[in-house]
Amino acid sequence: MNVVNNGCISMTDYWRVLELSTYNAAMNMAIDEAIANSIALGTSPPTIRFYTWSPSAVSIGYFQSMRDEVDVDYCMQHNIDIVRRRTGGGAVYHDTRGELTYSIIAPQHMFSRDIIHSYREICGCIVDGLRELGMNAEFKPINDIAVNGRKVSGNAQSRRNGVLQQHGTILYDLDVETMFRCLKVSDEKIRDKMISSVKERVTSVKQQSNARFDELYKAIQESFCKGKRWGYGELTEDEVMSARELSKGKYSSSSWNFSR
């Protein structure tokens, strides 16, 4: 266990860190929910989790409509998963090699009641990690992080049953063309314009630094853990069973993914 006394979030509780793992979209969302449920029951500690997606996937926000946001046929034809998140926010293309995703799941009382402030607290760790790698990163309210003014990270937070769950992505490499194939653009003629606009507004760690993916992961993990009592852990058996059920029963179902 590592004990550090100062850092971007001051915590006295013990944190479990789940090291980088790779799952499909349904399982990734199911694991986050299973952890949140365990924390609500008091059977698991506050948790920081890192993951990637295989195959690549598109996730949409809780309030979004899959049919409005995603070219479902294209995704099916190209083995790209689709899933609806339990958090709000926008549609995200999760390239299997192009991003690092994290979740931070903990009792709500450990964070500010003010939602924007709690975004700032958690995103502050990512900002610090990116700065450690030499990038000019800053938090951009409501829920983004930018490097040199261009978005590099999107984040979404949910609060249920006294548990705060925030997950977010840090773009390592950018594949705007595939992203726009997966996401719906109302007029084909403006697709090219939108692609160039996104290329101007969005960036990646690879564009902004020489950091390798493992260096990004290490920097973000260290920054999240700074000031916390923490140790590496595993999912509990209950969490694994619950995640498998949620993956099959909820996050793979049309009734959930297409419910809006």
Next chain:
Amino acid sequence: MVRVERKIPNGKLVRIDVEFNGEYIRAIKITGDFFMYPEDAITNIERELAGVVVSELERKLPTIITNNCEEVIGFSTDDLAGIIREAYERRQ
């Protein structure tokens, strides 16, 4: 069914699909990349908006929102009322 979408300045995208029965909202679906806490509140808000007279939106919408959720990030009740009104005007 009338669809109106609006990107709120310094906020999020809000899209509504709404059906009117005369001056009443018959059914409404609110989608977008906004945040609402708790998330499940959206279903109650949509249900309670059904039956509201458009002329009473400004009076009733704040109560419906505050009775069902703690916080909305990305749009205000005025924004939503304006979008519904725009849909009502388009429908005529």
